[in-house]
Amino acid sequence: MSRIELVQGTLDMLILETLRWGAQHGYGIAQAIRAGSSDVLQVETGSLYPALHRLERQRFIKAEWKQSENRQRAKYYSLTAAGRKHLAAERERWSQVSAAIAALMKARESEA
């Protein structure tokens, strides 16, 4: 099965979603998205880090330096209140869009 590259808006949403379970560093977020999608969704570092820095600038997430369990100093990102709100809105939008698309596809399927 081929891996799917994520478009910007979706990636932002997945990052926020991942951070809902607690602070995480960039590598961790990439691993979590990949594992969570059973290796289907591929996160390029060239998209991940710009997205993290952009979200940070938009104040949806905040960053702090912490030690990982392996005593590796890493930059941990966590959701802000604005980020939570934004994620809720995105989620709402996403479920509408995917429901609409699913309905559309189903209709086509039954026609076929």
Place this chain on the structure above:
Amino acid sequence: MKWGKRNDDLDEEIRAHLAMAARDRVERGESPADAAFNARREFGNEALVKEITREMWGWTAIQRFYQDVRYALRQMRRSPGFTAVAVLTLALGLGAATAMFSIVNGVLLRPLEYHDPGRLFVARTVLPPEARIAHDFPINARHFAEWRAHCRSCESVSLIQMADLTLVGAGEPVKLYALKTSWNFFQTLGVHPVLGRDFLPGEERGLGQVILSDSLWRSRFRADPSILGRAIQLNGEPHTVIGVMPRSLVLPRGDQWGSLFGPAEEPLIFEPLGFDPSQLRANNLNYTSVIRLKPGVSRGQASAELNALLADFVRQDHLQTKIALFPLLEQVTRNARTSLLLLLGAVGAVLLIVCVNVGNLMLVQTAGRYREAGVRLALGASRTRLFGQMLKEALVLVAMGGTLGLLLAYAGLKLFAAAAPIDLPRLEEAHIDWHVLAFGLAAAAFSTFTCGLVPAWNLSRTEPLDSLKASAGATESGHKLRFREILVGLEVALSTVLLSVGGLLLLSFVKVMHVDKGFETERVVTQDISFLSPKYAHGGRARVLRLMLEQLARIPGVRAVGATSRLPLTGEDWIANLHDPDSSRPERDEPLANFRFVTPDYWRAMGIPLVRGRFFRENEWSQQVAIVSEGAGRFLWPGQDPIGRHVRGLGGAGPAFDVVGVVGEVPAGPLDQNRPTMVYTPYSFESPVGVSLVLRTAGDPDSAIRAARAMLAQIDPEMALPPAQTMEQILDASVAARRFEMRLAVAFALAALLLAGLGICGVISFAVARRRPEIGIRIAMGAQSGQVIAMVLRQGMRPVLPGLLAGVAGAMASSRLLTGELYQVAPRDPRLILGVAAVMLSTALVACWLPARRGAATDPIAALRAE
């Protein structure tokens, strides 16, 4: 957060990512070395990720700009020679363009500093084309009276005339250039006295009120405010000062109001101009009308109404004339317009050549950097980034050149003002204001793009793999070479156009200077005098003049001395119909002639040759005799002897004159204009107030004129004596504008030629250096140095020929714009075009030959070893 700190943070964030990824791999069983390597590979292009992540910070644009500028400065330090040449030529190009623009801005573009100057117009008389007199004339007083009473398009109609006044009793007696004005002249312009008051309507009757200019008030009356109401002696009569105009008031000089107005001086004093009914009946054209139109009235509407109001006169007098309205600013700057725009165009072309040249040098400069560009692209630099960076290198060069150029423009403006002929109007108003700065910035932006675009595009198109594979020298693909050839061709074309413009102006100037003037300039010196004092009001001028001439003739070293109402080259004057009482020619077919009132020895003193008949005799001071110019004779009596014929001047009134002689033609105005029909009558017949004495001397005219001035001061101590002028000085002044324009155009053309030569030389030098190994092989295989030179020349001249052809075509196309500036030179003179082509070609050949010779001297072994 500081940028450096933020950068370090990003570095550490990514290091942490790699470390964690590697650790995971080690835990999955990879060797630490493999794990580190694979983590890196999986991560992708680290530099690129950092780069685009940094872009999210939002302020990278400024940061990157700063970075690029620093990088550009580093590049420039590495090649100081290139930098110096680029910055200096840019400074010269931008400086010259900015200086030229500030002059055009000051002279042609800046609005006049009067109230709402767009509504101010000058009304002048124009003749139909068959009159063979190209310039416009002043108007008649009746026209003015009619307009002032009835014109509905006009808010205000005023009238002015030049006058001379002699001021006595405030220092040395001095002749003042005065403006006689209708009472509302200043009101029409919308300017007001700073001290005292303006004229009142009733004061046109000549009650002796005057208004002073600021400079006269300061220079002669010590800026004394109590001057108001005091009487000063003008032409021997008391006048009351009622006002002083502000220092900031700039009025056009006499020559700027149009032909037949007055000398190239600013008016110093103003007196009212009024008419009695008899003057209003006179037919002469002596006045200039300044009109302010009502808001919203168009120039066409107004001139239609002005002409319609004159319809009755035109019918009565069978006039062929029409009235034309000229915007005041256009009228005042008319003589300078073409010349200045031409020079601005030329300097623009030079700037373009400079930019092309710098662009070309940059292209050569960057040729060594394709490998670097390839590496940077491979490491993740974006193409736009490379492109922008190259543009910024151009920007840094232009910024340095532009700053230096602005200083040069500032200095150049002073130099220009000092060197410019005085008839460049409003030159004192040229300075560096925000319009000029805006122009300078626009020129700099334009330069940045023209310099930087081609190298930037070229560099950003680098294929990383190719540039890394190939050796540094051979990375240029064909289309990049062609770029340079196109640039060289462009330079050649522009230089060819400029050369032909400079050549045409130079040839015209030579032609003008070699024209047969019809009089002599060597050892002829002139002194203006004027019989302004009231003691001359009722005759007696001729008697005093005669006494003066007799005395002057006795000065040792004076060969001949005469007097005329107006000197050659100083302008047309006393123009009227020339009437032959014995012919039935209708009035409208009569020629217009310039009348001159002279003394018997005038022609001998001025060196004007006698063609037929004789000069006036000493006993003919008040006889009705006339001498005509050859042209007048040919026109009135074609194929017949003018001697013994009769002429009547000044509108056919008055006595007829016996023609006793024919003299050669002399120019009344500039040397390059048609010689007008000229009629000379004895001075006593009209006895004008202003007279020019003409002395021909045997030796040095200096001592003779000193003695002459001392003698004149003895005869009438109250007479104002302006500085004496030799005819050579008068000739010099009359061609000053043409010479100035020609010198600048030739200088620009030579600069363009030099730049084009440098450009070609630079490109060929580079090409030769790049082909050194190949040339080495050729020489090793037995090629003669002549063959190598021929090969390089062929390559070098390839873009020159099309450029030359394009330039010749451009010169042909633009030559029509020049016609007004040329004299006896066809704008498409084939000899000139051939000459220009030869100069351009030989310059290009030399520019190619220098590097070709160096190429031919290549030591084959050294060249091959270097590979």
